[in-house]
Amino acid sequence: MWKTWAAVVGVIAAVVFLAAAELVAVFLGGAGSPLVGVGGAVIDLAPRGAKDLMVTLFGTGDKVALFVLMVVLVVAISAGAGVLERRRPPLGAIVFAIGGVLSLLAVTTRSGSGSLDGAPTVVGVAAAIVVLRVLLARLRRWEAAEDTRVVPTARDVAGPPDATPTPAQGSGSGSTAAHSTGPARRAFLVWGVTTAALAVVVGGASRLGTATMQAAVAARRAIRLPSPATVAPAVPAGASLDVDGITPVITPNDAFYRIDTALRVPQVDPATWKLRIHGAVDREVEVTWDELLALPLEEHVATMSCVSNEVGGDLIGTAKWLGYPIRELLAKAGPHGSADMVLSTSVDGFTAGTPLDVLQDRGTAALLAVGMNGEPLPPEHGFPVRMVVPGLFGYVSATKWVTDLEVTRFADAQGYWTPRGWSERGPVKLESRIDVPRGGSTVRAGSTVAVAGVAWQPHTGVKGVQVRVDDGAWQDATLADSISADTWRQWVWRWTPTKGSHRLQVRATSADGEVQTSVERPPAPNGATGWHEVTVTAS
Incomplete structure (x- = not known):
């Protein structure tokens, strides 16, 4: 006792x-x-x-x-x-x-x-x-x-x-x-x-x-984001298929995945926030919260995914982001010709190394984001400011609570995950996923079953999806309308199953003609590959 x-x-x-x-x-x-x-x-x-x-x-x-x-x-x-x-x-x-x-x-x-x-x-x-x-x-x-x-x-x-x-x-x-x-x-x-x-x-x-938390919460509630100078095109009505169980084309903020290294969500008061751009530049640049909101902000719908996402996983989401192009801020700083990387740093010390040419590319909507789906960024998604870079996994680009951008070289600096075995550059892979029917579920034999899901390769886009049953011939699925090359696309294929157990597989084709590989690789060091498959029973 x-x-x-x-x-x-x-x-x-x-x-x-x-x-x-x-x-x-x-x-x-x-x-x-x-x-x-x-x-x-x-x-x-x-x-x-x-x-x-x-x-x-x-x-x-x-x-x-x-x-x-x-x-x-x-x-x-x-x-x-x-x-x-x-x-x-x-x-x-x-x-x-x-x-x-x-x-x-x-x-x-x-x-x-x-x-x-x-x-x-x-x-x-x-x-x-x-x-x-x-x-x-x-x-x-x-x-x-x-x-x-x-x-x-x-x-x-x-x-x-x-x-x-x-x-x-x-x-x-x-x-x-x-x-x-x-x-x-x-x-x-x-x-x-x-x-x-x-x-x-x-x-x-x-x-x-804590006083810091209370101040940050109060500040976020009081924020009214300015109207964007460049409004994102309306999401086409045909971008969303009428299929029960399919992933919504726009992910609600409370359902958006969160993977980061912050055990306690940083509480940052916008009144004290500022971004410093320095390093291999002609001149240092500093931007405060008020100065950032006064700039001509842009809206852009983009899909983001985590490098840890397994084939068929759900660590991916699409949102309408509001922010200012990072390339414009970099242009004010004047990066040196020898630089090839921007090391972004979060308020909690996390770092990510992003290719400089991607951030400078006028065709890439890389944003210093302040808004997500029509409201200020949620605290767990980077409030007050984060980076959003279509086409790159988050571990090399999507720094939340960002406060510092150092223009440097990959030969001279590393982001948080690179010395831990992950690749320096993390382009998102061409992937597809079956949302319905769920693996292990039972469908009715002889009926018409919607096999549906999403496919993506942000910044490149998807032009085709195919499905096959039990190693049979590949069948073309019907694609929903595309929002942009930076977002995923819903797809559906109508199937009439016979009785028994069946294996369904899916693969996508990118806008540039690449066919999704069947080679199975784990997420490390630069993203999982392989075809997603589910097994269902028809009775």
């Missing part, structure tokens, strides 16, 4: 550590959170295979899964520290101190960390050790009271038939024992429950109540 209670004390101390650290972080504007710092370090240090596995298993829930894993580890380690402190003090406290040092290193070595960012961790560790020792002292008093109490025997309680109970006998002894352990037990439980409850309340409120 005592070992279990000691483990509980260790967990309470860990909760206090996090609560105290988050509370101090509130006064630092949200900076220095050890939970975010350690989580970020785990992401940075994890081998490529671990990252791929997390995305494959959990998709856009990869960050929640990481937090759950971290919580499980913290609970296990802190419980062990509590048991260790009870048996061999101060070893449990030393475990917490070591954890604090590791957290401190993770926090203070993060990109953009300040001189005070280590304060939350220091305060949190100190509070945890105090709580650990105070609660274990009360646990020991309860344990000592249990060990020293007098437990009456049956003979003591009953006594001789004609005996008169004495103060040392019978219920008197039992009552004394109960009273000797009760206060110690109550003191431990009251202290433990109160401390844990207070820590949970303080920690939760601190996570939600």
